[in-house]
Amino acid sequence: MYNDGNIRGPIEIANHIKRNTVYTGKIAYSRRELSYDNELTELIRHTVEYVKGRPKICNILNRVQPEVKHIVEVTKAYNFYDRNKIIRENVVHPVTHAYYQEYVQLQQLCLSILRHTKHQFGTGNDQLIGILFDGAWLWEEYLNKLLSPYFHHPKNKSKEGKQHLFVHTAKGKDSEVGEVYPDFISRARSIQGEKNVDGKDIRSLNHVVADAKYKPVDHIYGRDYQQVLAYISFRSKDWFVYIPSKE
DSSP, X not given: OXXXXXXXXXXXXXXXXXXXXXXXXXXXXXXXOOOSSSHHHHHHHHHHHHHHTOTTTGGGGGGGHHHHHXXXXXXXXXXXXXXXXXXXXXXXXXXXXXXXXXXXXXXXXXXXXXXTOOOOTTOSSSOOOOOOOOHHHHHHHHHHHHHTTTEEOOBTTTTBSOEEEXXXXXXXXXXXEEEEOOSEEXXXXXXXXXXXXXXXXXXXXXXXXXXXXXXXXXGOOHHHHHHHHGGGGGTOSEEEEEOOOXX
């Protein structure tokens, strides 16, 4: 809302009376301005930042780097703590102008991502355009189906089957440190003939450790090898890396 002598939009009668009861040459009015930093672009920015914070899906932004850079440049008013406010604004004011129809689906997609909207096949009126899934998790679960008779599958999300790399001794007491979750641990018996592992600490066991990588072999780099080499501290007799193959 403006209050000056250069009228460039519809007069705001109520505000004019409130602010200019003693007329001083000013008129209260409002006008619509073209701004790249608006509720819709802010919604897109919040969605971009949300995806950036998800390591398993953030790579999808690599395909639209120029667009992401432009959105970041124009949304100067971005504030993480305004996310709920921006979501409400876009829910209350969906894109309706015919000139901006190409943004309708983008707005709906951003709202679905930020509101964690779930979609079920055969329900609702929305058209299903694509499916985003965690390929690395799916690859691990597929291997687990094949290897479960021979390997235990620790799960870091549910904190099941955690292992420890080291034992820290202080004041005569031992404490386990270096919590890790190898993808697969063989169900071998210990050197002393104890029972199967099944999630118990395996540093003293004669076992095999395997790691699942959902990536081509030529995309496995130093950090991946370092992760596998860390399993040597488990005194494993062998270790493997399972990767998908085109053959």
